[in-house]
Amino acid sequence: MSLLYPRLLPNETERRFRMLHELSPGQHQDMVANHSPRAVYAATGGRRVSREELDQLRDSVLRAARDQGFPTSRSTVQRSAFDRKTAQILHEHCFMVPGEASQRQIWAFLSLALLPDVCAWRWPADSDGRYVADRFKGTDLTRHGFARLWTRAHVLHDPKEDDPYNLLDVLGESDLDQIMARRSALAASPALVRSIVRAHRDDRSERFVSSRDVFRESLMRLLRLTAFLDLDSASEPELGHLVRRVRAEARAVLAS
Structure with missing residues (x-):
């Protein structure tokens, strides 16, 4: 059965994106949450993901980030390795159908509630201290920090291969x-x-x-x-x- 994920309401998305700028990178972990009273779910199409499952997803992505130097190091090679591993994690463990994955507010929840510290590490602020909205809000899913990775894994996944995700490399x-x-x-x-x-x-x-x-x-x-x-x-x-x-x-x- 497919899982339904929290959809962060637009006002809460904006509030959390502002908070991202108000905190230093070392404080972004204070934003982490596996639920929000300002999030909704689709009425049908699967069962709601549990908080425990969201915690497990965070742990898996956090482990992939730590393996590549989170929170201090971020070389080109490390970023690429993180993207490849995280793409597989999201596609393999989220049990998300394309219709659910097309919802921008789901990815806003993942980047601004469940994994804000990891997303800010992967996509840091520019020289003016500004974060790129597309990477966090889900306004353009082809540029979102995590949505783009799920899409790559979904498109390139080939169950006929010994390693179904080898095309990601x-x-x-x-x-x-x-x-x-x-x-x-x-x-x-x-x-x-x-x-x-x-x-x-x-x-x-x-x-x-x-x-x-x-x-x-x-x-x-x-x-x-x-x-x-x-x-x-x-x-x-x-x-x-x-x-x-x-x-x-x-x-x-x-x-x-």
């Missing part, structure tokens, strides 16, 4: 964002995204041009194809064949 942050930012053309089809990432992983022909250049050129070509091909109706093997063909064409053009 293939692309770096900026390259994966090149796909996920094209929500209507590419990211709307999980099968297509998996095919693109799998083709990049399996391509060992790195003579003359870099695989990253091939990746970006092939994305441009796929985007043009989506204008007149209905890729939603294609099977995953068909998508895999198409992506590999386009990638080979991109490599040939770049090598010429």
